[in-house]
Amino acid sequence: MDFTHTEDRRMLSDMLQRFFREDYDIETRNAAAYAAPFHHPEKWAKLAELGILGALVGEDVGGFGGDGFDILTVFEEIGRGLCPEPMLGTLMAMKVLESLGATEQLEALIGGEKKAALALFEVDGFSGLEDIQAQATQTADGWTLSGRKSIVYGGASADVLLVAARHSGGVGLFVTTQAERTSYAMIDGGGAAEIMLDNTAATCLTEDAAQTIENALDWGRLALCAEAVGAMDWLHATTVDYLKQRVQFGRPIATFQALQHRVVDLGIEIEQARSITILAASKMGTDEQVKTIAMAKNLIGRAGTLVAEECIQMHGGIGMTWEYAASHYAKRLVMIDHQLGDKDDHLHRMMELDAAV
Amino acid sequence: MDLNFTPAEEAFRGEVKAFLKDELPIEISEKVRLGIELEKADMERWHALLNQRGWLAVTWPAEYGGPGWNAVQRDIFDEEGALANAPRIVPFGVNMLGPVIIKFGSDAQKADILPKILDGTHWWCQGYSEPGAGSDLASLKTKAERDGDHFVINGQKTWTTLGQHADKIFCLVRTSTEGKPQEGISFILVDIDTPGIEMRPIRLIEGGYEVNEVFFSDVRVPAENLVGEENKGWTIAKYLLTHERTGIAGVGASTNALGQLKDLVKKVSRRGKPLAKDPLFMAKLAEVEIDLEAMRVTNARVLADADSGAAGSMESSMLKIKGTVIRQRLNALFKSAVGPAATPFPAEALVGNLAAAPEETAMAAADYFNNRKLSIFGGSNEIQRNIIAKQLFA
Numbered sequence: 001m002d003f004t005h006t007e008d009r010r011m012l013s014d015m016l017q018r019f020f021r022e023d024y025d026i027e028t029r030n031a032a033a034y035a036a037p038f039h040h041p042e043k044w045a046k047l048a049e050l051g052i053l054g055a056l057v058g059e060d061v062g063g064f065g066g067d068g069f070d071i072l073t074v075f076e077e078i079g080r081g082l083c084p085e086p087m088l089g090t091l092m093a094m095k096v097l098e099s100l101g102a103t104e105q106l107e108a109l110i111g112g113e114k115k116a117a118l119a120l121f122e123v124d125g126f127s128g129l130e131d132i133q134a135q136a137t138q139t140a141d142g143w144t145l146s147g148r149k150s151i152v153y154g155g156a157s158a159d160v161l162l163v164a165a166r167h168s169g170g171v172g173l174f175v176t177t178q179a180e181r182t183s184y185a186m187i188d189g190g191g192a193a194e195i196m197l198d199n200t201a202a203t204c205l206t207e208d209a210a211q212t213i214e215n216a217l218d219w220g221r222l223a224l225c226a227e228a229v230g231a232m233d234w235l236h237a238t239t240v241d242y243l244k245q246r247v248q249f250g251r252p253i254a255t256f257q258a259l260q261h262r263v264v265d266l267g268i269e270i271e272q273a274r275s276i277t278i279l280a281a282s283k284m285g286t287d288e289q290v291k292t293i294a295m296a297k298n299l300i301g302r303a304g305t306l307v308a309e310e311c312i313q314m315h316g317g318i319g320m321t322w323e324y325a326a327s328h329y330a331k332r333l334v335m336i337d338h339q340l341g342d343k344d345d346h347l348h349r350m351m352e353l354d355a356a357v
Numbered sequence: 358m359d360l361n362f363t364p365a366e367e368a369f370r371g372e373v374k375a376f377l378k379d380e381l382p383i384e385i386s387e388k389v390r391l392g393i394e395l396e397k398a399d400m401e402r403w404h405a406l407l408n409q410r411g412w413l414a415v416t417w418p419a420e421y422g423g424p425g426w427n428a429v430q431r432d433i434f435d436e437e438g439a440l441a442n443a444p445r446i447v448p449f450g451v452n453m454l455g456p457v458i459i460k461f462g463s464d465a466q467k468a469d470i471l472p473k474i475l476d477g478t479h480w481w482c483q484g485y486s487e488p489g490a491g492s493d494l495a496s497l498k499t500k501a502e503r504d505g506d507h508f509v510i511n512g513q514k515t516w517t518t519l520g521q522h523a524d525k526i527f528c529l530v531r532t533s534t535e536g537k538p539q540e541g542i543s544f545i546l547v548d549i550d551t552p553g554i555e556m557r558p559i560r561l562i563e564g565g566y567e568v569n570e571v572f573f574s575d576v577r578v579p580a581e582n583l584v585g586e587e588n589k590g591w592t593i594a595k596y597l598l599t600h601e602r603t604g605i606a607g608v609g610a611s612t613n614a615l616g617q618l619k620d621l622v623k624k625v626s627r628r629g630k631p632l633a634k635d636p637l638f639m640a641k642l643a644e645v646e647i648d649l650e651a652m653r654v655t656n657a658r659v660l661a662d663a664d665s666g667a668a669g670s671m672e673s674s675m676l677k678i679k680g681t682v683i684r685q686r687l688n689a690l691f692k693s694a695v696g697p698a699a700t701p702f703p704a705e706a707l708v709g710n711l712a713a714a715p716e717e718t719a720m721a722a723a724d725y726f727n728n729r730k731l732s733i734f735g736g737s738n739e740i741q742r743n744i745i746a747k748q749l750f751a
Contacts, residue, residue: 001429001661002359069358240749260746267745268675275654276647282360295647350643354619355633 003278009073012065015050016074020081026325029189033084036183037157038191044085048112056091057098061106066098068222068281075223079230082329084190088339089117089154091223093162095216096173100206105160105175117158118216119149119195129164129171129210134197136165136174136204143174143202149195153339156183156191163195163202164213173209174202188331218293221340222284225277225296228304228336232270235329239263239311242318242326259314266307273303294349301343304333360657362429370433377441380406386442392720394565395444397522401477403444404451408475414451421459421467422475428663432604432656439609440616447519450474450481454527457544457593461585470546484514484528484547484571485594492740494529495538495591499573501530501545503580508532508545510553510576516734520556520569523549533588544590546582553577561730563723564702598670598736605673605735606656606680611649614687617717618642621694624715632694645686652679671748674741681731681738688725695721 005013024043032040047053055070057063065074071091078087090109093116097106108114122133134147145165155161163174180196206212240263243254253259280296283289308330312319319326337343362370385399407413415431417423426434438445446452451474458470473479490497499512510530520526526547533541549556553576559568585593622633622642632638659672692699698714699722732738 001362001657003658003661005358244750254750257743257746260750261739261742263749264742264745267749268679271655271658271675272648272651272679275658276651278358278658279360279650279654282358295650298644299647299651347640347643350647351636351639354639354643354646 005069005073009069012052012055012070013073013077016052016077016081019046019050020077020083024081024083026082026328029082029084030322030328033189034185036191038183038185038189039085039157041157044115045112047085048110053090053094053112054110056094057106057110061098061101061103062110063098063106068284071219071223071284072226072277072281075226076230076233078223079227079232079332080234082189082231082234082325082332086115086117086154086157086190088220088223089152089158090115092118092153092216092220093158093160095219096162096205096209096212099212099215100173102205109160114159115154115157116160116162117152117154117193118213119152119155119161119163120213120217121150121152123148123150129213132164132166132171134163134165136167136172136202137199138167141201143204144199145174145176145179145197145202146199147197149197152181152193152195154191155181155193155195158193161195162205163197164209165197167207169207171209171213172207173205173212175205176200176202186335188335189328214290217340218284218289221293221297222277222280224336224339225273225280225300228300228333229270229274229277231329231333231336232266232273232304232307235307235311235326235333236263236266236270238326238329239266239314242315246316262310262314266310269303269306273300276300291350291353294346294353297341298343298346298350301337301346304336305343308333360654362433366429366433369430370437373434373437374441376410376412377437377443380410381441381443382406385444389442389444391717392724394567397480400444400447400522401480404446404477407446408477413446413475414455415446416452417455417459417471421455421471428660432608432660435604436609436612439607439613442613447480449483449518449523449527450479453483453597454481457527457584457597460596461544461593465581466584479524480519480522482517482520482523482526482549482569484517484526486516487513488515488570492737494594495542497529497531497542499528499530501532501543501578503532504577506580507577508580508583510545510547510573510578512573514571514573515559515568517556517569517571518567520549520571521558521566525549526571527584529590529594532590539591541588542590542594543587544584544593545578546584547576547578551576551578561727563726565723565727606652606659606676607684608649608653608656608680611680611684611687612653614684614691615646615649618687618691618694621691621715621718625694625696625698627696638690638694641686641690645683645690648679648686649683652676652683655679671745674736674744677735678732678738678741684731685725685728688721688728691718692721692725694718 052074054063055065055074058066094109109116137144145163161176161179163176164171165174179200181193183191183193186192243259244252246253276296276299280292283292312330315326318324321327385403388395404413411424414423415426415434419425455474458466487497487499501508501510526549528545528547529542530545531541532543553574555572556569558566559570560566623631625632627635656676695714695718703719703723
């Protein structure tokens with residue numbers, strides 16, 4: 001057993017930490033995160049330049065990473081830096097293209113010239129491919145798409161949309177650059193979009209997308225877990241510092257055991273969250289991927305919400321303010337549990353897998 | 358990053374499994390599986406079998422008779438033992454006094470005491486806690502006063518586990534009241550049959566008998582029974598508390614308990630259906646399974662650090678808290694799984710299947726109650742939080 005990252009991944013992680021520290025402070029972040037295009041185009045270009053986007057996919061499709069521990073490394077820093085860039089949507093779109101061997105389309109994404117998003121969810125919710133209602137129709141001139149895609153992460157700024165739609169033979173994935181969209185900020189920053197499809201012209205990536213989509217979702221979930229670990233580390237350390245500095249009743253509130261024990265319990269949950277995320281990263285591409293991801297996303301959902309709520313509480317009023325960075329980390333942690341299945345959804349998945357054995 | 362065991366470690370695991378399969382007596386492992394109290398002879402027999410193989414004192418250096426294992430090997434050994442329903446090694450001589458003697462004992466003490474721990478000549482028990490000194494151990498009052506070449510001990514110890522079987526007891530005693538409380542404590546070895554010692558059983562919540570109180574009145578102990586220097590006993594106590602404790606997370610025991618629970622939910626019914634079909638119950642089971650899986654990796658991370666010398670008391674405190682709580686949740690689920698069939702008192706002799714529930718559930722409630730101790734002993738979980746907080750807020 002060896003729990004140390006390779007030299008390359010340590011460098012990747014150091015580089016990202018430096019980037020967020022020096023180039024992307026919280027004021028810059030908040031200004032970008034809540035106003036169209038809901039991210040910072042120059043910072044995106046810098047991330048591409050640093051090779052962060054290339055680290056998301058494997059060498060055979062022109063990247064230089066792409067395995068579980070690469071995603072873990074990148075997204076832990078995305079979380080620690082509270083990055084509002086459309087990394088999640090991009091990752092899932094890139095993982096779709098990677099599994100289809102679409103090297104050509106990936107090139108512009110890796111270079112940062114174009115951004116892509118994966119349009120899956122619909123207004124009636126999304127708990128599985130069976131909920132997909134958007135229609136794909138084959139005509140003499142090619143495919144057209146109709147329907148509405150909802151809460152497309154990164155959809156606000158994406159140049160290319162990968163749309164999941166139903167056709168006579170199942171669910172396929174289609175590429176369009178022409179869809180009408182309404183973009184908006186998310187409560188924890190960053191952008192999403194509603195995509196309106198009305199006989200919109202598209203090209204077909206694959207007519208049988210079920211496996212590809214499930215797999216891309218699992219990669220997205222792994223990324224969210226790693227992001228949460230990074231954000232929890234930051235929030236926990238910030239809370240410890242705050243308790244040492246804040247004086248009430250004539251002494252630092254860090255001396256109160258009622259608070260100490262709560263901080264310790266959060267630390268233990270964060271280590272557990274880190275452990276299950278490492279495990280999930282190690283199981284990507286194996287038979288245990290689905291179950292381990294379900295376990296990780298459930299535990300992360302529980303731990304992230306707990307850390308967020310407790311850290312706000314222990315900060316007192318200051319933790320409630322927009323001005324103070326910790327409030328934004330707490331928001332992100334709570335909302336991660338709302339993305340790609342929450343703790344209950346993943347507990348259900350886990351139970352179904354247990355029952356099937 | 359590599360979460361796999363090396364081929365050498367896997368081969369070692371195979372060796373441990375084979376040993377357990379060949380040597381662990383079925384009548385002992387059945388008692389462990391069913392939660393029946395072991396007799397002294399059972400524990401002595403298991404110790405002897407382990408000692409014969411050289412696997413009893415797993416934390417001792419090879420020169421004193423240890424197997425020379427690293428932390429990962431010790432963990433594999435603990436885990437496989439738990440999965441095979443092997444009894445836990447009685448720790449007082451092997452895992453507590455042994456390392457103390459090796460670190461602080463005189464040559465004469467090493468030569469005399471260590472072999473007799475290994476071969477089972479002497480059964481040791483522990484005299485640390487007192488009625489007024491639990492978590493605040495340094496406030497202990499049991500007094501040892503010098504009288505020529507003897508110490509005379511007066512006072513009371515309590516929570517002495519399996520003292521009813523013991524020949525000897527190692528004690529923390531007060532030899533000075535000067536300075537800080539920690540500075541007047543000594544570590545001393547006492548024969549149980551010395552005049553003036555009385556051992557009385559304490560019956561525990563579930564009805565079992567595993568702990569005792571020990572009374573000392575004018576007990577005369579030769580001065581050479583002191584371990585280390587007079588008034589330096591606290592150093593020894595601290596060494597024991599922070600001495601790397603393998604298996605503190607109890608991953609093997611909890612994995613075994615989870616396996617039993619998963620079998621049980623298929624055998625028992627609730628509202629006309631197997632409990633395995635009850636989403637409320639199964640959600641709780643799945644959640645604890647996830648926490649255990651995470652702890653397995655946390656434990657492995659600490660082991661990897663331990664072998665590179667980086668693990669500290671903060672990590673073992675975390676594992677103690679998380680491990681005990683997971684085990685207690687599993688005990689609670691196991692008890693809940695049989696509903697009303699958990700209610701009969703198992704009494705001294707296990708009659709078994711009174712309520713037509715599976716035989717392995719006869720002790721379900723008793724085990725649940727008994728294992729409330731896990732978060733209290735060995736430094737309560739609150740004390741563990743204090744230990745972590747001290748480092749975090751330093």
